[in-house]
Amino acid sequence: MRLEPRAHVPFWLNIAAPIAAVGLAFAFCALLIVWAGAPVLEAYQALLRGAFGSVFAVTETLTRAAPLIFTGLAAAVAFRAKLWNIGGEGQLYAGALAATYFGTGLVTLPPLIMVPFLFLVGAIAGGLLLLLPVILKLKLRVDEVVTTLLLNFVVILFANYLLFGPWKDPLAMGWPQAAPIIEEGILSPLVPRMRLHSGLIWALAFAIFAWGFIRFSRWGFQIRAVGHNPEAAAFAGIPIGATVLRTALLSGGLAGMAGVCELAGLKGYLTLDLSPGFGYTGIAVAMLAGLHPLGVIASAIFIAAIYNGADAMSRAMSISNYLADVLTATALLLVLASVLFVRFRPRLR
Amino acid sequence: MSDVDEAAPESAGAQSVLRLNGVTKRFGALTANDAVSLDLRSGEILALLGENGAGKTTLMSILFGHYVADEGSIEAFGRLLPPGKPKAAIAAGIGMVHQHFTLGENLSVLDNIVLGTEPLWAPRQQRAKARARVVELAEHFGLAVDPHRLVRDLSVGERQRVEILKALYRGARVLILDEPTAVLAPKEIETLFATLKTMVAEGLSIIFISHKLNEVMAIADRVAVLRQGKLVAELPVAGASKQSLAQAMVGRPVAPPVRHPLPPGEVVMQLAGLMLHGEAGQPLLEDLHLLLYGREILGIAGVSGNGQGALAALISGLRLPDGGSFDLLGAPVKQTSPLAMQRRGVGRIPEDRHAIGVVGDLSVEENLILEASGDPRFCTLGLLRGGVIRRHARALIERFDIRGADPTTTTRALSGGNMQKVILARVLSEKPRVILANQPTRGLDVGAAAKVQQLLFEACAEGAGIILISEDLEELLQISDRIAVLYRGHLSNPVPVEEASLTELGLLMSGHGEFEAYREGAGHAA
Numbered sequence: 001m002r003l004e005p006r007a008h009v010p011f012w013l014n015i016a017a018p019i020a021a022v023g024l025a026f027a028f029c030a031l032l033i034v035w036a037g038a039p040v041l042e043a044y045q046a047l048l049r050g051a052f053g054s055v056f057a058v059t060e061t062l063t064r065a066a067p068l069i070f071t072g073l074a075a076a077v078a079f080r081a082k083l084w085n086i087g088g089e090g091q092l093y094a095g096a097l098a099a100t101y102f103g104t105g106l107v108t109l110p111p112l113i114m115v116p117f118l119f120l121v122g123a124i125a126g127g128l129l130l131l132l133p134v135i136l137k138l139k140l141r142v143d144e145v146v147t148t149l150l151l152n153f154v155v156i157l158f159a160n161y162l163l164f165g166p167w168k169d170p171l172a173m174g175w176p177q178a179a180p181i182i183e184e185g186i187l188s189p190l191v192p193r194m195r196l197h198s199g200l201i202w203a204l205a206f207a208i209f210a211w212g213f214i215r216f217s218r219w220g221f222q223i224r225a226v227g228h229n230p231e232a233a234a235f236a237g238i239p240i241g242a243t244v245l246r247t248a249l250l251s252g253g254l255a256g257m258a259g260v261c262e263l264a265g266l267k268g269y270l271t272l273d274l275s276p277g278f279g280y281t282g283i284a285v286a287m288l289a290g291l292h293p294l295g296v297i298a299s300a301i302f303i304a305a306i307y308n309g310a311d312a313m314s315r316a317m318s319i320s321n322y323l324a325d326v327l328t329a330t331a332l333l334l335v336l337a338s339v340l341f342v343r344f345r346p347r348l349r
Numbered sequence: 350m351s352d353v354d355e356a357a358p359e360s361a362g363a364q365s366v367l368r369l370n371g372v373t374k375r376f377g378a379l380t381a382n383d384a385v386s387l388d389l390r391s392g393e394i395l396a397l398l399g400e401n402g403a404g405k406t407t408l409m410s411i412l413f414g415h416y417v418a419d420e421g422s423i424e425a426f427g428r429l430l431p432p433g434k435p436k437a438a439i440a441a442g443i444g445m446v447h448q449h450f451t452l453g454e455n456l457s458v459l460d461n462i463v464l465g466t467e468p469l470w471a472p473r474q475q476r477a478k479a480r481a482r483v484v485e486l487a488e489h490f491g492l493a494v495d496p497h498r499l500v501r502d503l504s505v506g507e508r509q510r511v512e513i514l515k516a517l518y519r520g521a522r523v524l525i526l527d528e529p530t531a532v533l534a535p536k537e538i539e540t541l542f543a544t545l546k547t548m549v550a551e552g553l554s555i556i557f558i559s560h561k562l563n564e565v566m567a568i569a570d571r572v573a574v575l576r577q578g579k580l581v582a583e584l585p586v587a588g589a590s591k592q593s594l595a596q597a598m599v600g601r602p603v604a605p606p607v608r609h610p611l612p613p614g615e616v617v618m619q620l621a622g623l624m625l626h627g628e629a630g631q632p633l634l635e636d637l638h639l640l641l642y643g644r645e646i647l648g649i650a651g652v653s654g655n656g657q658g659a660l661a662a663l664i665s666g667l668r669l670p671d672g673g674s675f676d677l678l679g680a681p682v683k684q685t686s687p688l689a690m691q692r693r694g695v696g697r698i699p700e701d702r703h704a705i706g707v708v709g710d711l712s713v714e715e716n717l718i719l720e721a722s723g724d725p726r727f728c729t730l731g732l733l734r735g736g737v738i739r740r741h742a743r744a745l746i747e748r749f750d751i752r753g754a755d756p757t758t759t760t761r762a763l764s765g766g767n768m769q770k771v772i773l774a775r776v777l778s779e780k781p782r783v784i785l786a787n788q789p790t791r792g793l794d795v796g797a798a799a800k801v802q803q804l805l806f807e808a809c810a811e812g813a814g815i816i817l818i819s820e821d822l823e824e825l826l827q828i829s830d831r832i833a834v835l836y837r838g839h840l841s842n843p844v845p846v847e848e849a850s851l852t853e854l855g856l857l858m859s860g861h862g863e864f865e866a867y868r869e870g871a872g873h874a875a
Contacts, residue, residue, distance in 0.1 A: 216735070218728045225719060228710040235665065235697070235705045236719040237688035345377070 003344035017342045018288070021334035022302070029327045038317040050312020051305035057312070059196035061305045066265070067092070067275070068300035069203035070258035071282025073210050074126075076291045078251035080214060081227040083137075083244055085130060087148030088255040089279025090155035094129040095122030095256025096263045097159055100167070100270045103263075104179040114184040119202065119260050126256020127249035129155065134248040138241050152279065156272070163272060178270040187265040199261035204297065206254060211293035213250075223247050255279060284332050290339070303328055366391045366554050367412075367443070367523055372421035374407055374578075381407040383578040384421070389523065394545060394555045396569035396586070398562075400598055400794035401764050404578040405558050406448075409525050413445045414438045425523070444516025448527040450508050452500045459483060459496040462515045479518075486517050491544050506537035513544070524548065525556045530564055531792060535652070535822070536859065542568050560598070560794045562591045563823065576600050599796045606803040606828070609810065613830070614643025617678055617814040618664075618783050624672035625659045625838075633659035635838045637673070641783065641814040646805065647843060648829030649818045650854055656838040657787070657818050658700075664785040664816060665697045666690030678782060691720055696781030696813070698772055700788045702765065706772045709761035713754045714742035717775050749774040750800065766797025773801060777808050784808060784815040790824060802828050822854060836860050 030040045051061050071088045078085035085091075098121045109117055133147035163176040171179075187197040214220040222243045225233040234240050262274055285303055289295030310324030367389035374382040381404045389395050399405045410416045412423060414435040423430040425441040438445075452461050463479045483496050492510040500508060509529060516524055526545075530538050545555055545568060559565055565572055566586060574582040574597040582597040595603045618641040625634040634656050641647055651657060662668040663675065666687040675682045677693050690697065699705040707716045718727050718738055727738055742756035751770045754763055760771060769789065776784070786805060790798035805828070809815055819825050825832055831843040834857035841857050 216732055218722050218731050218733055221715065221722055221733055225708050225711060225715075229704075229708040232705050232708045233719070235667075235687055235699055237666075237686065237691055238719070238722070239688075 003340070003346055009342055013342050014290075017338040018290070018335045021338040022331050025327060025331035025334050028330050029323060032323060032326060033317075033319065036317075036319040036323075038319050043313050043317045043319065046316040047306075047309035047313040049309075050316075051309035053312075055191065056194065057308065059191050059194040061301065061308045062200050063194075063196045063266070064304035064308060065297075065301045066197075066200040066203045067258040067262050067278045068281060068285050068304055069200075069207055069297055070254050070261060071278045072285030072289065072296040072300050073207055073282075073293055074251045074253075074255035074258070074279075075283045075286035076289060076293055076296055077210055077214070077223070077254065078247055079227075079286060079291050081223045081244060081247040082230070083134065083247050083251065084145045085148050085248070085251050085255075086145055086283065087130060087133070087151050087252075087279070088258070088282045089275060089277065090148070090152035091126035091129050091252045091255035092259040092262075092275050092279045093155045093159050094125040094252075095259030096270055096274055097155075097162070097259075098122050098125035098256070099181065099185075099260045099263050100178045103181040103185040105182055108182060109184060111184045111186075111188075114182075115187060115198075115264070118181075118185050118264055119257050122256040122260035123253035124256070126254070126259070127252035129256075130248040130252030131245065134244060138244060159270070160272060163270065167270075169269065172269075176272060180269040181264050185264050186268060187261070195266060197265035199265035202257070202261060203300075206257065207293050207297050210250075210254070210296075214293060219243070219246055255282070258282070284328060288332055288335050302331075306331075364391045365389065366426055368424040369408075369412070370422050370424070372408065372411055372418045372423065374404075374411060374416060374418050380578050382411065382418070385575070385578075385580045386421075387573055387580065387583070389554050389556060391522075391554050392549050392552050393570040394549055394557055394568055396565040396572040397556055397558045397575065398560060398565055398572055398594060398598055399575035400560060400796065401766065401792075403575040403598075405575055406527060407578075408575070409445065409527060409556070409558065412438065413443060413525065439519055439521075442520055442522035443525065444513075444519060444521025444523065445525045446509065446512040446516060446527065446529060448529075448531060450512055452508060452511060454501040455499065457497055457499055458494055458503070458511050458514075461500055461511055462496070462518050466519065483514060483518060486514055490517070490547050491540070505532045506540070509533070509541070510544075521553075523554045523556070525558070527558045528560075529557070530559065530561065535820075535855065538564070562594055562795070565594070566591065574598055595795050598794070603795050603799055606799050606806055608806045608828075611644045611810060613645045614812055614814075617641055617643050618816075619676040620670075620673065621676075622673035623663075623670045623675060625656075625663060625668060626671050627659075632838050634663070634670075634840075637838075637840050639833070639840060639843075641816060643782065643812045643814045644809055645830040646809055646815045646817050646828060648825035648832040648846070649816060649835055649840075650822055650825050650832055651820070651835035651858055653820055655835045656840075657835055659838070660816075660835065661700065661785060661787045661818060664690070664695060664783070665699070666695070687720075691779070694780075694782035696776035696779060696784040696808075698769075698776055698784070698786045698789050700791075700818075702768050702772055707760045707768055709759070711760060712757045713746070713751070713760050713763070713771060714738050714756035716760050716771055717742050717745055720775060721779070745774040745778055749777075749804065764797075766793045766800070769793060769797065769801055770804075773804050777804060780811065781808070781813055784813050785818075786815055787818045788820065789817070790819075790821070798824075822851060826851070834858055 033040050033043045050057055052058050071092060074088050074091065075085060099118045102121050103118050129151065130148065133144045133151060136142040136147055137144045163178060167178045169177055169179045187199050190196045190198055190200065214223065222238050225238055226240055226243045230240055258278055259274065263270055281303060285296055285299045288299035306327050307324045310321045310327065314321035365388050369385055369387040371384045371386055372382050373384050385408060397405050407416065411418045414433050414437060417433040425443060430441055431437045459480055462483055468475050480496055487494060492514055494507050494510045500511065503511065529541060533541060549555060557569055569586050571585050572589060572594065573580060574594065576598060620637050620639040623634055623637040624632065627633050649657065649660065663670060666685045666689055669685050677695065703709065708719065721727055722733065727734055739756050746754055749770045751767050751774065753767060760768060763771065789805065790801050793801060805815055817825065817829060826846060826849065829846050831845055832849045832854065833843040834841040834854055836857060837860065
């Protein structure tokens with residue numbers, strides 16, 4: 001088989017290729033299910049039911065998708081500018097720490113202002129956290145992959161210190177957790193008696209904002225130009241440093257808001273299991289979406305559905321829910337490979 | 350076509366070493382090669398001439414087995430060549446020197462040459478033999494290069510010699526050279542041509558891909574012209590003229606750019622006693638004096654690496670001088686940045702259009718506002734004005750004759766000439782007073798180069814002063830008003846083009862001329 005570059009990429013192919021890739025991932029994982037000794041069709045039915053089969057399932061999937069949209073956007077925006085922000089997890093915790101600091105009684109505002117205020121302080125904390133490695137990158141050419149990754153551990157260990165030390169809630173019976181967010185700062189539920197909260201609305205709004213920003217704003221244009229060809233952008237007079245710093249604030253801010261979303265939407269108080277790696281999964285979400293902010297919504301819901309569905313499947317079929325990890329990983333690899341067929345036409349012979 | 354072929358008298362008896370029979374290759378709707386039949390005889394240099402995108406490289410890729418032809422076949426030394434197998438092509442004695450070299454930078458010359466041919470058994474013992482053979486080949490064909498040096502320390506010319514040696518070492522009897530002179534200085538081109546002459550005298554055959562008519566006339570025995578994938582002419586060089594070849598290549602008569610000479614205007618840029626140092630403190634420009642007038646084109650000749658990059662960086666707003674003065678339109682330049690230079694009326698056409706000139710993955714309309722994205726015309730309250738930008742792009746595409754592009758086309762998809770027109774449209778539509786044109790026609794075909802020169806003339810007539818940096822002396826003599834030579838950071842006194850001679854400029858370029866002391870306004874006609 002040979003590959004030849006396509007002169008024009010038809011629009012439908014951009015949509016069809018990732019869907020086909022995901023289908024192929026399911027086919028591959030069917031082999032694993034067979035190997036585990038369960039009937040494939042029933043297993044996938046259980047997965048689908050677990051993800052979307054009831055109001056409860058749908059709301060659970062969307063609840064899980066909300067923070068993934070934020071961290072997915074954070075990665076997508078940064079990667080667009082070729083800023084390799086692997087620190088989404090740390091920025092998420094930084095956002096949650098800031099929201100805990102301001103939201104547990106220090107400031108009391110009416111709910112209509114308190115919630116945006118918490119998102120704002122969370123975003124600022126996340127953005128500032130990313131600023132440090134980016135300044136090191138710009139001034140001293142320190143690789144941001146290393147610095148952002150390592151900062152995750154710094155922030156999480158710092159949160160550890162706070163939760164076991166000064167911020168430990170005396171009413172928590174010795175558990176390492178902070179005081180709860182005040183009533184005014186809690187994200188309102190969207191569906192009665194379900195966990196789904198208005199954080200999802202915030203996430204969707206910011207996905208649309210990020211899309212419009214990248215697509216229509218001057219700064220977004222500069223981010224794309226710098227990401228594609230920094231030398232040409234610099235020659236044309238686009239300020240590289242300022243553009244990268246703006247990207248960092250936006251990306252870190254979005255990741256920080258993921259922390260606020262989880263903190264004020266679900267638990268109400270900060271613990272060390274706030275995020276099961278949403279910051280890292282956000283990278284997969286962004287890659288799966290081809291770094292497109294609106295695509296991030298779809299891919300975040302997809303990944304959330306796989307994880308929720310896999311839990312249900314593992315209970316029903318008594319096979320390991322690690323299949324969710326395998327399934328998302330395979331889907332991601334195949335989607336990345338499918339990009340090849342979007343850009344090139346395969347020909348036999 | 351075949352009747353032309355047989356009409357070539359001096360090679361009628363020579364033996365055919367390579368024969369292409371009706372080779373056709375399609376990429377989707379595009380037919381890159383359309384039933385091309387071609388004959389290469391032993392001991393001849395066949396030039397393959399054609400504009401960018403005419404299908405030269407595709408044809409050679411098929412020949413070398415990188416692509417498989419949809420139709421047609423290839424015979425080498427009377428035997429059918431299996432399609433799609435570079436190894437078979439090498440075994441059949443075909444060697445290829447790509448335009449972009451395929452050498453390992455961190456390996457020595459010898460390692461690069463023998464790479465892939467070392468025997469499994471006792472490679473150490475064979476190495477001395479290999480080395481002796483490389484040295485012998487190098488001496489025999491005048492390809493001077495030390496086999497033990499690392500490739501990364503070699504000049505471009507030396508690297509090319511390594512590529513040729515590599516092909517010869519593998520026993521090539523047919524050598525394909527893809528645009529071999531594009532990267533060479535005039536002196537190196539002479540050396541290369543001497544080598545090629547030796548090779549064909551030995552009975553080797555050469556396919557020389559080019560779009561430079563002068564070189565083709567100088568070196569080739571026969572010339573084949575490709576246009577839009579079709580072989581449109583095949584004739585001995587002896588019976589061809591530059592005009593007829595250019596016309597065959599472009600498909601219509603090429604209008605040479607016309608210029609209505611105007612008296613020069615006032616001084617738009619002045620450099621006096623200017624110094625610029627490199628990162629290691631080495632001087633890049635020394636005591637440089639230059640006066641640029643409006644409505645004139647000042648050509649800067651010189652072999653690349655003699656300070657052209659530094660001069661371009663200075664005018665582009667990437668560097669400030671380390672000493673001396675730099676005045677634009679009568680006011681000194683104290684701070685610099687690309688943006689500051691644009692605001693002061695400097696239009697900049699960079700040397701490398703792919704890497705620096707455009708952002709290939711952005712659309713044409715986006716590249717057209719790359720320098721002006723903050724301009725109130727295109728941007729209000731931080732939002733880009735899509736409608737205005739679209740209309741702006743449409744108007745420029747029309748005015749600058751950018752072919753194959755609508756506003757949303759990905760810029761990478763354009764040909765080199767049209768990409769250059771995008772850059773010119775972006776720069777010239779801002780009506781600059783000073784224009785830096787760094788190698789504006791390099792790598793462009795005849796038609797596109799003429800268009801670029803025409804656009805520069807028009808900008809000049811509107812009052813701009815143009816600094817034209819080029820390694821192509823003929824182009825400089827053709828379109829400049831005055832010419833100066835840059836050699837090791839020194840600039841010679843500009844002379845009016847009527848008084849300049851090729852020999853004298855050649856001497857200056859190699860450092861043998863007199864770099865006389867600077868005289869105010871030297872060489873200016875007015």
